[in-house]
Amino acid sequence: MIRYLALIIALIALPFPAAAHKVIFAIFKSGDSIEGELGFSNGDMSAGTTIQVLDAQGVQIGEAVTDRDGFFIFTPTEPIPHVFKADMGAGHVAEATMPANEIAEILGVAAIEETLSQQAPAGTAETAAQVTVASLSNEERLAIAEAVRDEMRPLRRELAAYREKNDLQTVLGGIGYIFGLFGLYFYIAARRRMAGQ
């Protein structure tokens, strides 16, 4: 029995990397649009996948296509909840929802940008003078927001990858659960047999 156990232990102790075949789908606000990322938890990103954008009732309001890195951008036009659906085939589907209030915030940013672009031709000297007085212009605020987003992107990706990491503790915990469950069943079965005798 010991040799048999050794065989099984050798089998389960084979080196196991952390990756798993799980779909990762994340959407986040990005200035005047919604940015998203689609891929597998083993690091493969999903390129060229069509993302359906639906409203709360399931009516299609648009679509987006992922680029080489699994990134996609969608610009909302109405402050309603947006449901993003991705189907990568072979049973790999994912869904994410952005609530109406976040969409409204995005539209708010878009409105600011629009007024800025309309104002732009009119007297640049005037705006430059304002900047020195006011703490931050809307234009600068948008530029800073964009810079921060760019800096945050790798961090966010790393965080997502870290969350998907299967560490040894979890694996050992799972094995412990399995042995515990079968031990419990063994106990119940043994009691039943003892009672039967």
Add this chain to the structure above:
Amino acid sequence: MHIVDGALSNSVVIAGTVLAVGGVAMGLKRLSLERIPATGILSASFFVASLIHVPIGPSSVHLILNGLAGLILGWAAFPALFVGLLLQTVFFGFGGLTVLGVNALNIAGPAVLTWLLFGKLVERSSPTTGAIWAGVGGAFAIAATTCLVAFSLMLTGDAFIPAAKLVFFAHIPVMVIEALLTGTAVYLVRKVRPDLFSAIKGAAH
């Protein structure tokens, strides 16, 4: 191999769950006291085996070991693989809770089928021939699982042939590895503990 939540229609999920519950009940009924430790160990092996990834081209696939579980456990492979799947869902988010029944059926069904088809052959023949049959069984279990996954997807609307092809060809390397692993494992078990198969089977009846 793990179908995720939301990929299948409700009727497929319900049918799969009902069949899986039946399989687990059948397995527990056949599970005698003597087989419980072996069932637990194979359940743990399956749980960990799915974390071993074999990189293939742009994607990667993982081992399943359902053929081995089926050959050693017979019907008891159902509860063993079900428990493994449940914990994978809870701990790692593989698959999903609603599709647990379908996944259990897709993985444990071929395990039982392998046992029905090759179990007797493995038991009766010499260790070497038995190992070859076990290897064939290991590859067969994976092939059957890919077909069942494609079938589940087809019932929900995907075209069967392209889906099946995709999953099947991606898993050819896994079939080879599983065949070798199952063959070697059965050979070793027969060599170091020849009474394991007969003892387990004997206790079952």
